[in-house]
Amino acid sequence: MTIQALLGSIRRRSFATRVAHSSRFLSTLVLGEHKGGSIEASSLCAVEAAKRLGGDNSVSLLLAGSGPSLQEAAAHAACFHPSISKVLLADSERFTYALAEPWAKLVHLVQQKHSYSHIIAGSGSFGKNVLPRAAALLDVSPITDVTEISGSNLFVRPIYAGNALSTVRYTGSNPCMLTIRATSFPTGMAPASVSNDKCIEKIDLSAFSEDDADGKSRYVSISSQDTERPDLANARIVVTGGRGLKSAENFKMIEKLAEKLGAAVGATRAAVDAGFVPNELQVGQTGKIVAPELYMAFGVSGAIQHLAGIRDSKVIVAVNKDADAPIFQVADYGLVGDLFDIIPELLEKLPEKK
Amino acid sequence: MKILVGVKRVVDYAVKIRVKPDKSGVETSNVKMSMNPFCEIALEEALRIRESGRAKEVVAVSVGPAQCTDTLRTGLAMGADRAIHVEYPATLYPLSVAKIFKALVDAEKPALLLLGKQAIDDDCNQTGQMIAGLLKWPQATFASKVVLDEGNKVATVDREVDGGLETLSLDLPAVITTDLRLNQPRYATLPNIMKAKSKVIKKLSPQDLNVEIRSDLEVVQVTEPPKRQAGVILSSVDQLIDRLKNEARVI
Numbered sequence: 001m002t003i004q005a006l007l008g009s010i011r012r013r014s015f016a017t018r019v020a021h022s023s024r025f026l027s028t029l030v031l032g033e034h035k036g037g038s039i040e041a042s043s044l045c046a047v048e049a050a051k052r053l054g055g056d057n058s059v060s061l062l063l064a065g066s067g068p069s070l071q072e073a074a075a076h077a078a079c080f081h082p083s084i085s086k087v088l089l090a091d092s093e094r095f096t097y098a099l100a101e102p103w104a105k106l107v108h109l110v111q112q113k114h115s116y117s118h119i120i121a122g123s124g125s126f127g128k129n130v131l132p133r134a135a136a137l138l139d140v141s142p143i144t145d146v147t148e149i150s151g152s153n154l155f156v157r158p159i160y161a162g163n164a165l166s167t168v169r170y171t172g173s174n175p176c177m178l179t180i181r182a183t184s185f186p187t188g189m190a191p192a193s194v195s196n197d198k199c200i201e202k203i204d205l206s207a208f209s210e211d212d213a214d215g216k217s218r219y220v221s222i223s224s225q226d227t228e229r230p231d232l233a234n235a236r237i238v239v240t241g242g243r244g245l246k247s248a249e250n251f252k253m254i255e256k257l258a259e260k261l262g263a264a265v266g267a268t269r270a271a272v273d274a275g276f277v278p279n280e281l282q283v284g285q286t287g288k289i290v291a292p293e294l295y296m297a298f299g300v301s302g303a304i305q306h307l308a309g310i311r312d313s314k315v316i317v318a319v320n321k322d323a324d325a326p327i328f329q330v331a332d333y334g335l336v337g338d339l340f341d342i343i344p345e346l347l348e349k350l351p352e353k354k
Numbered sequence: 355m356k357i358l359v360g361v362k363r364v365v366d367y368a369v370k371i372r373v374k375p376d377k378s379g380v381e382t383s384n385v386k387m388s389m390n391p392f393c394e395i396a397l398e399e400a401l402r403i404r405e406s407g408r409a410k411e412v413v414a415v416s417v418g419p420a421q422c423t424d425t426l427r428t429g430l431a432m433g434a435d436r437a438i439h440v441e442y443p444a445t446l447y448p449l450s451v452a453k454i455f456k457a458l459v460d461a462e463k464p465a466l467l468l469l470g471k472q473a474i475d476d477d478c479n480q481t482g483q484m485i486a487g488l489l490k491w492p493q494a495t496f497a498s499k500v501v502l503d504e505g506n507k508v509a510t511v512d513r514e515v516d517g518g519l520e521t522l523s524l525d526l527p528a529v530i531t532t533d534l535r536l537n538q539p540r541y542a543t544l545p546n547i548m549k550a551k552s553k554v555i556k557k558l559s560p561q562d563l564n565v566e567i568r569s570d571l572e573v574v575q576v577t578e579p580p581k582r583q584a585g586v587i588l589s590s591v592d593q594l595i596d597r598l599k600n601e602a603r604v605i
Binding site: 099100101104124125126128129130131132133134135136137139140141142143144145154157158159160161162163164165166167168169170171172173216217218219220221222223224233237261269272273278279280285286288293294304305311314315316317323328329330331332333334335336342345346349350351 | 370380447448452471472476480481483485488491493514515516517518520524525535569572574579582583585586588591592595598602
């Protein structure tokens with residue numbers, strides 16, 4: 001009896017120390033994406049998420065690439081976010097393009113050396129491509145699209161196109177690997193002006209041996225839609241067109257309206273499939289997730305897959321001639337009418353920005 | 355060459371799901387189930403490659419409970435040559451599924467593995483990447499165009515990435531996961547549905563493949579997302595601009 005009680009208390013105590021241990025020594029690696037010498041907004045949101053794992057979390061940012069743009073990005077990173085305590089730099093030709101094979105191996109290598117408790121990436125196409133592969137190499141289950149951090153191993157993520165929220169506990173060994181939904185972890189922080197390049201550390205890549213996967217995938221090209229409008233995922237206002245626009249020509253009205261509002265342009269799957277706009281503008285379960293202050297939907301019926309991408313917008317406006325369209329069930333302000341009358345009227349009556 | 359295609363049985367995409375009152379998950383009994391839409395696209399692509407003469411055999415694989423055979427029959431009716439069902443009654447996370455696929459690949463030796471980019475139930479978007487990692491094969495995720503060069507054993511893949519389309523070139527064998535715009539899947543015709551009944555579905559268990567199922571994730575609860583407050587229907591553009599300016603203060 002007493003032995004049992006003793007055993008019980010030891011078991012309880014060792015459990016308690018284990019928990020305390022894990023919460024005391026949090027260390028997180030954030031996979032950093034950079035472009036044109038600066039860190040992508042989604043990676044900074046991942047740093048923000050790392051901060052919410054616990055107070056004493058030390059956050060390292062991993063940057064890989066080659067040449068001066070990598071050095072510039074590293075210099076930016078070091079002074080960009082006060083929570084970043086170290087910037088790890090992998091400078092090599094094999095990282096010139098963000099291919100999953102060398103990146104996943106790099107994460108594996110860095111983890112073996114530094115034993116992080118958490119590894120986080122933004123859940124854009126880069127994070128979703130690289131992180132699960134790295135997780136497989138480390139033999140752990142990753143968690144996709146985390147929208148809320150309730151503890152160092154307790155997370156909330158949407159499932160079924162955002163129609164349910166699943167709370168999951170990670171019970172495996174280190175590292176716990178996450179991709180986070182950027183719109184759920186806004187940074188809202190102005191960059192500090194002081195540079196602090198002391199914390200930049202070059203990764204020794206001599207252990208980066210050639211193996212089976214090396215060189216088996218090669219970058220060929222990228223075709224990007226360069227626009228001057230704000231980035232869809234981070235815009236304050238998003239104007240979206242659906243099938244109701246009827247043609248690519250008509251879709252220009254949406255672009256004009258977006259210009260007037262200083263907004264980003266989005267589209268439904270129907271509009272993309274019909275060829276009105278390129279696919280990277282698609283908003284929804286399989287496209288971009290947005291959470292702007294104002295979301296305006298024109299000729300959008302509101303399929304569940306689309307609603308999954310706009311659910312967290314602050315104010316939703318819907319214009320549709322079908323009064324029964326499901327979009328009206330989530331819209332704060334609805335206008336039932338012909339968008340071909342309403343958009344020109346809006347263009348005329350909206351105040352000039354600034 | 356041989357192509358292995360992963361197909362998952364999920365709640366039909368058009369069903370409005372209900373969260374169970376005890377918060378243990380989403381109601382799946384008496385709900386219409388179908389093949390995951392992204393898996394249909396992967397299978398369609400494999401069939402087109404076979405029809406172009408660049409592949410000999412298309413094998414559909416599903417991992418999960420007994421009813422997965424229905425999904426595999428659908429795949430066989432679409433045109434897959436044969437099917438493998440790795441039966442496991444409980445929920446499996448992508449890491450376990452990836453290990454099962456690795457074991458199948460070791461046995462079947464396909465030159466190409468096609469999967470959907472994500473299942474529309476768990477929305478994980480992980481399995482293809484994890485299989486590629488375990489096999490040390492190159493990967494191309496979110497594919498919207500796949501061109502095979504049989505002579506050089508190379509696949510050229512257009513990927514839908516943030517900000518545009520990226521083109522990669524992969525040495526085979528490789529793993530490719532499909533995006534929505536890769537193709538338009540065919541319907542199974544009645545004669546093909548009849549023919550599919552005589553095609554073989556091989557049954558295996560994780561034990562047969564020497565894969566140990568363990569889980570490092572635990573679902574604590576599943577809840578409904580917060581509901582949005584009902585909005586108002588306005589009658590004019592002027593009213594809308596006024597509300598946006600003075601009530602919502604967003605413009």
